[in-house]
Amino acid sequence: xxxxxxxxxxxxxxxxxxxxxxxxxxxxxxxxxxxxxxxxxxxxxxxxxxxxxxxxxxxxxxxxxxxxxxxxxxxxxxxxxxxxxxxxxxxxxxxxxxxxxxxxxxxxxxxxxxxxx
Numbered sequence: 001x002x003x004x005x006x007x008x009x010x011x012x013x014x015x016x017x018x019x020x021x022x023x024x025x026x027x028x029x030x031x032x033x034x035x036x037x038x039x040x041x042x043x044x045x046x047x048x049x050x051x052x053x054x055x056x057x058x059x060x061x062x063x064x065x066x067x068x069x070x071x072x073x074x075x076x077x078x079x080x081x082x083x084x085x086x087x088x089x090x091x092x093x094x095x096x097x098x099x100x101x102x103x104x105x106x107x108x109x110x111x112x113x114x115x116x117x
Contacts, residue, residue, distance in 0.1 A: 011064070015087040018063035023048060024056045028065060028079060036069075036076040 018024055023046065030045055031037060039057060043050040057077055060066040064083040068075050 011083055012087050012090050014063035015065065015083050018059050018065055021056065021059075023052075024060055027053065027056055027060065031066065031077060031079045036078045038074050038076055042077070 019028075026046060027042060030042055039050050039053045042057075043053040046053060048056075057066060057068070061068060061077075064080055066077045067080045068077050070076075
């Protein structure tokens, strides 16, 4: 994640926003399965237009989840896992923090129960 005024949340926010849409998640799945693909090729596998696919790819690109490269007249897209990996690490850290909190609550509750006997 990058440094930002909100403590680094901007990259995670962008990834979570991009992943909130099922079509964008499907696009990532297709790119992960097939490697590079054009918007036209991707649109053939989805119930949306090529133009809609291009817009969704723009959101994924802004979140740094895909990259694009021009090969002749084609623009090919590929998955960029770094932002997704950073978001997964953030989520794992958040989960670990909650696990610590819950373990502390359990410890306090068990101590209170022992003291009550």
